């Protein structure tokens with residue numbers, strides 16, 4: 001047991017980190033053991049991780065000294081930040097800097113940084129097809145992550161840059177599920193037109209990350225992009241209709257309409273969908289399904305995910 005290499009996992013009580021924790025601890029032959037990082041070791045979620053066999057420690061991505069302690073003697077670090085808990089790219093950038101500095105100080109052998117594209121490389125701020133947000137960003141929750149990649153390279157941390165995809169779990173937990181219109185019909189709203197949206201079961205991100213750690217140095221210094229499938233909006237609506245046994249229409253709205261929905265982050269998400277729509281070839285092209293499946297043989301398709309989670313998808 002003590003010979004196992006420690007993987008320190010940020011966001012261990014959440015979607016991505018939790019998936020990695022379970023992937024490692026459910027593998028009795030794993031060469032790794034888990035150090036689950038939480039801000040509060042006393043919560044039910046933290047206790048559940050301890051019961052699974054994880055070492056549970058407290059740290060906060062806003063406190064670099066706490067991260068240095070949490071990463072001490074770790075072989076690997078799974079690095080993820082939490083944009084939607086504060087909506088600030090500047091805060092997210094500072095947090096990635098903290099993580100990279102702490103990984104360097106601890107002499108970590110392999111970090112996986114859960115990043116996303118800096119969309120300004122495709123759509124410069126002076127490109128008016130979509131509004132500039134917060135003065136410096138097109139898609140704030142993407143751009144801050146992409147802009148932060150250099151902290152790992154600058155600090156010489158052996159890193160894999162993991163480009164993730166839209167979680168299908170957003171249909172359950174992020175208010176993105178089918179909704180009843182004034183006519184009483186259910187529809188699934190997304191401003192993607194007829195373009196494909198790479199998606200993934202959140203749990204599979206952690207399983208892919210485990211696949212990367214298992215391959216030792218193969219993926220160090222590399223960027224890997226993962227997805228479970230690239231369905232269009234109408235394919236997703238058809239699958240939901242089939243799995244839920246209810247007619248669900250695909251309601252593709254214009255980007256401006258989506259941006260104007262008024263919920264927190266609506267403009268950011270409207271721009272995100274537009275980026276994925278306008279650069280479909282790039283965005284789908286890098287998110288290779290065969291490579292994702294190689295990392296995680298249990299990789300789910302949208303239909304597999306929907307079938308497994310159909311009781312949890314709220315139908316308003």
Ligand SMILES: NC(=O)c1ccc[n+]([C@@H]2O[C@H](COP(=O)([O-])OP(=O)(O)OC[C@H]3O[C@@H](n4cnc5c(N)ncnc54)[C@H](OP(=O)(O)O)[C@@H]3O)[C@@H](O)[C@H]2O)c1
Pocket residue numbers: 010011012013014015016017037038039040045059060061062080081082083084085141164165166167168170174
């Ligand atoms: N939703 C999507 O489709 C999607 C797709 C790609 C990427 N992402 C990105 O995924 C990231 C979030 O990851 P996730 O979905 O795995 O998160 P999550 O499920 O919301 O979990 C976040 C966990 O992180 C911990 N946490 C929050 N603030 C922290 C802090 N200051 N220091 C240390 N730990 C903290 C919390 O644990 P404790 O309360 O136990 O501390 C929480 O359980 C976001 O940045 C988002 O942009 C999302």
